Amino acid sequence: xxxxxxxxxxxxxxxxxxxxxxxxxxxxxxxxxxxxxxxxxxxxxxxxxxxxxxxxxxxxxxxxxxxxxxxxxxxxxxxxxxxxxxxxxxxxxxxxxxxxxxxxxxxxxxxxxxxxxxxxxxxxxxxxxxxxxxxxxxxxxxxxxxxxxxxxxxxxxxxxxxxxxxxxxxxxxxxxxxxxxxxxxxxxxxxxxxxxxxxxxxxxxxxxxxxxxxxxxxxxxxxxxxxxxxxxxxxxxxxxxxxxxxxxxxxxxxxxxxxxxxxxxxxxxxxxxxxxxxxxxxx
Amino acid sequence: xxxxxxxxxxxxxxxxxxxxxxxxxxxxxxxxxxxxxxxxxxxxxxxxxxxxxxxxxxxxxxxxxxxxxxxxxxxxxxxxxxxxxxxxxxxxxxxxxxxxxxxxxxxxxxxxxxxxxxxxxxxxxxxxxxxxxxxxxxxxxxxxxxxxxxxxxxxxxxxxxxxxxxxxxxxxxxxxxxxxxxxxxxxxxxxxxxxxxxxxxxxxxxxxxxxxxxxxxxxxxxxxxxxxxxxxxxxxxxxxxxxxxxxxxxxxxxxxxxxxxxxxxxxxxxxxxxxxxxxxxxxxxxxxxxxxxxxxxxxxxx
Numbered sequence: 001x002x003x004x005x006x007x008x009x010x011x012x013x014x015x016x017x018x019x020x021x022x023x024x025x026x027x028x029x030x031x032x033x034x035x036x037x038x039x040x041x042x043x044x045x046x047x048x049x050x051x052x053x054x055x056x057x058x059x060x061x062x063x064x065x066x067x068x069x070x071x072x073x074x075x076x077x078x079x080x081x082x083x084x085x086x087x088x089x090x091x092x093x094x095x096x097x098x099x100x101x102x103x104x105x106x107x108x109x110x111x112x113x114x115x116x117x118x119x120x121x122x123x124x125x126x127x128x129x130x131x132x133x134x135x136x137x138x139x140x141x142x143x144x145x146x147x148x149x150x151x152x153x154x155x156x157x158x159x160x161x162x163x164x165x166x167x168x169x170x171x172x173x174x175x176x177x178x179x180x181x182x183x184x185x186x187x188x189x190x191x192x193x194x195x196x197x198x199x200x201x202x203x204x205x206x207x208x209x210x211x212x213x214x215x216x217x218x219x220x221x222x223x224x225x226x227x228x229x230x231x232x233x234x235x236x237x238x239x240x241x242x243x244x245x246x247x248x249x250x251x252x253x254x255x256x257x258x259x260x261x262x263x264x265x266x267x268x269x270x271x272x273x274x275x276x277x278x279x280x281x282x283x
Numbered sequence: 284x285x286x287x288x289x290x291x292x293x294x295x296x297x298x299x300x301x302x303x304x305x306x307x308x309x310x311x312x313x314x315x316x317x318x319x320x321x322x323x324x325x326x327x328x329x330x331x332x333x334x335x336x337x338x339x340x341x342x343x344x345x346x347x348x349x350x351x352x353x354x355x356x357x358x359x360x361x362x363x364x365x366x367x368x369x370x371x372x373x374x375x376x377x378x379x380x381x382x383x384x385x386x387x388x389x390x391x392x393x394x395x396x397x398x399x400x401x402x403x404x405x406x407x408x409x410x411x412x413x414x415x416x417x418x419x420x421x422x423x424x425x426x427x428x429x430x431x432x433x434x435x436x437x438x439x440x441x442x443x444x445x446x447x448x449x450x451x452x453x454x455x456x457x458x459x460x461x462x463x464x465x466x467x468x469x470x471x472x473x474x475x476x477x478x479x480x481x482x483x484x485x486x487x488x489x490x491x492x493x494x495x496x497x498x499x500x501x502x503x504x505x506x507x508x509x510x511x512x513x514x515x516x517x518x519x520x521x522x523x524x525x526x527x528x529x530x531x532x533x534x535x536x537x538x539x540x541x542x543x544x545x546x547x548x549x550x551x552x553x554x555x556x557x558x559x560x561x562x563x564x565x566x567x568x569x570x571x572x573x574x575x576x577x578x579x580x581x582x583x584x585x
């Protein structure tokens with residue numbers, strides 16, 4: 001299990017990133033602050049704060065943090081080692097390139113998991129005390145889905161990093177991904193609706209074609225929210241997760257479990273592409 | 284069994300040929316110096332041995348194993364001191380060594396491996412705080428983990444102080460004494476000369492010589508170097524000297540000239556210089572040093 005040795009080394013390395021800890025500190029404060037706001041400002045919770053509502057409220061900030069932190073902690077994962085030449089230390093040892101990629105993925109995921117779990121615990125404890133309601137099972141489920149989401153994002157960034165020997169290019173790829181697939185994805189969705197409707201916008205969002213629901217799950221942070229709705233169907237804010245509300249879409253695939261499938265695809269595909277490119281490269 | 288066996292090894296990057304049909308056998312148990320100027324293809328060769336780079340054509344075998352198909356087994360039995368002394372800045376020395384011990388499944392305390400190269404007291408400091416000499420010792424201790432059958436040193440002397448160079452020599456000797464093979468790449472002949480049984484000289488991706496140091500001296504002609512100082516050296520003088528029989532490499536240094544010539548050609552060299560209109564102020568002869576031999580090989584009589 002040579003990837004474990006690589007993962008441990010990579011964890012020891014990445015966990016000492018000051019930038020990541022600075023970002024994590026801000027994230028922790030934000031999470032606790034938002035939990036307090038949720039519990040004390042009736043407007044936010046719709047007049048009736050609950051532990052389950054709090055979980056969905058916190059999931060949003062977790063989604064934002066993981067995407068940014070993964071880029072920060074991961075874009076150099078492979079490209080940086082190639083640029084500096086330290087990859088030759090690791091690869092002069094008996095590790096396959098597959099073990100190196102796998103070890104990198106798990107090492108970076110573990111580093112990102114620390115602030116995610118820490119903030120989740122802090123946020124739910126503080127919020128739970130103030131709300132006077134706890135939802136232990138739902139909290140654990142949120143934690144598990146958040147870890148799957150973290151794994152997916154680490155896979156995306158490490159996978160992109162593995163396609164190149166230049167950190168500049170790796171950073172451009174990771175930021176470009178974030179801009180197109182996260183920030184401006186709504187534009188892509190609208191453009192698709194526009195084009196497929198014969199170059200005219202549908203009269204209202206309810207007139208969007210059903211399959212657009214799937215397109216809306218593409219951004220990992222949307223798949224994350226939708227997955228959460230799948231595992232916590234009773235939550236008030238759950239509905240159908242990201243994108244169109246349930247009921248609007250009647251197709252057989254209009255289930256929030258689509259989000260879990262999308263996350264699984266994000267876990268597997270980018271890292272596979274990165275591995276494929278890295279394995280073929282002259283270092 | 285050969286420690287390293289290269290057969291018609293070729294590597295091209297686009298239009299650039301880094302290695303051009305290299306055949307080489309490094310015997311088991313020998314200390315082999317792999318010489319050549321920067322960019323000659325030494326690093327590419329080592330990169331192929333470790334499967335960092337895949338050859339365009341030809342074969343490379345290490346310890347009897349195919350360098351590509353059996354790379355994992357090769358790397359289990361090889362210790363490598365990589366070029367450039369890069370380390371993981373955020374890891375301590377101990378974490379570096381522990382990583383290698385775990386990777387090679389060797390049961391030893393990191394601190395013991397570090398003590399062997401005299402850096403045990405820096406074990407818990409981050410490697411970014413190490414001096415260049417300490418980084419080199421750290422990487423040496425990592426390369427020696429598990430007593431590898433083949434030790435590959437990629438340009439180990441670059442930028443080292445004399446103590447560092449001595450340390451490299453000590454490690455090479457100890458490794459050879461326990462019967463392992465050392466493959467020592469360098470662009471500096473003097474650092475290879477003292478420790479190597481045989482050397483190979485690479486130039487522009489081609490192996491131009493493989494021999495023992497003594498053998499090289501003999502095939503090099505055992506000639507002498509004639510150093511001539513003039514009051515001003517016209518290009519015509521250079522051409523006249525180069526055209527002479529019995530003259531090897533000719534190197535110009537301002538108004539001085541270093542000429543590789545056999546004994547009978549010396550007078551002719553002086554005559555040729557004066558014949559071209561220069562005045563000889565001084566001249567001396569010295570028997571040809573290995574350094575000049577090396578230069579003659581790598582510069583090809585330029």
